[in-house]
């Protein structure tokens with residue numbers, strides 16, 4: 429795991445955006461996995477800026493989102509379809525047919541999950557997966573004790589995640605649908621690179637456990653310790669409980685120029 433600690437969320441997001449942009453330039457038809465929530469907003473804003481100012485071209489890029497609530501229409505303001513179109517897709521030149529987001533309204537959810545998994549394989553696999561992390565350590569909506577071998581499937585949010593996400597639903601926990609569809613941990617681990625973002629003190633415990641704790645299903649993100657190419661971009665508050673923070677800063681600051689955005 430490479431731990432990149434930046435002063436604030438903006439700087440960390442910009443550093444992450446440079447990694448995504450480098451992939452888009454080097455492999456114009458890359459397959460990118462995407463996350464929703466508060467965390468990737470600055471990353472997406474920076475990618476939009478790079479598209480508008482620098483001509484970063486998403487014309488042949490394909491995307492697969494991590495998750496979606498079950499029972500929310502695509503048009504619902506809090507669906508992850510709405511989130512992605514509002515915050516990224518409508519502002520870049522991605523082709524709608526290259527966008528994939530689990531369908532929370534599918535009549536046959538297990539069948540639609542199998543189709544989603546197959547679509548990832550047919551696309552050639554995910555080159556780079558963007559991840560946030562739940563305060564309980566979830567990645568995608570793979571809540572604690574999810575199998576490390578899991579594939580896209582239906583899951584139930586923990587009460588902690590329902591409480592965390594109520595802020596998007598007028599602060600009303602009863603409006604947060606507990607069932608969701610999520611890519612599995614096995615699917616995430618198949619991505620060629622994983623790029624995790626985490627900001628704020630509320631993520632400090634989960635980040636410390638993910639990076640420096642034991643690999644355990646109770647802390648799903650800890651499986652990234654087994655990934656050959658996982659980068660964790662965090663701000664100072666999210667880094668505040670890391671034992672080796674000084675080491676990670678020293679390594680990153682000493683990276684040679686040619687490795688800088690790799």
Ligand code: F6R
Nearest residue numbers: 463464465466467560561562568
């Ligand atoms: C959302 C997702 C989740 C979020 C996590 C953090 O697509 O995959 O794992 O990344 O719940 O959410 P925020 O960023 O809102 O703190």
